[in-house]
Amino acid sequence: MSLDSTKVISGSFGKCYHDGEWMTNITNVELTAEISKEEIKRAGTRTxxxxxxTITYSGTISGYKVTNTLAKKIAQVTNDSNKSFVTEIIANIDDPDAPEGKTKVRIKGVQFDSIPILGFEAGAIIEEEYPFTASGYEYL
Incomplete structure (x- = not known):
């Protein structure tokens, strides 16, 4: 059986939502679970x-800079009297040619690792990257 190329999932149909709003400027979402293990010595074998x-969830959202809204929310942590910004992100892929690959995930307990304050390059479209850690996820 050969691969049906129309069934390969296209990232062009991915979307990212925050506070119920589609973040149309986001072009990339990634979430990874890193599994940590301890070595266990076993009697009677060298193996x-x-x-x-433990499991650690981390990821990145990135895309075009349109506003400072998200950066300002993340920056509330710089004021000692404010609590840290913790939120959820919903991401989904819905490629009409690959319905078996349809995926929707709620990323829980998102805490961003850095604040994109300012950056530009003359003649270039500004893009930003938001690395984060999370407390978990669930398929919706």
């Missing part, structure tokens, strides 16, 4: 076993 001990 080391492994025990899962």
């Amino acid at each position: 080391i076993g492994h025990k899962v001990t």
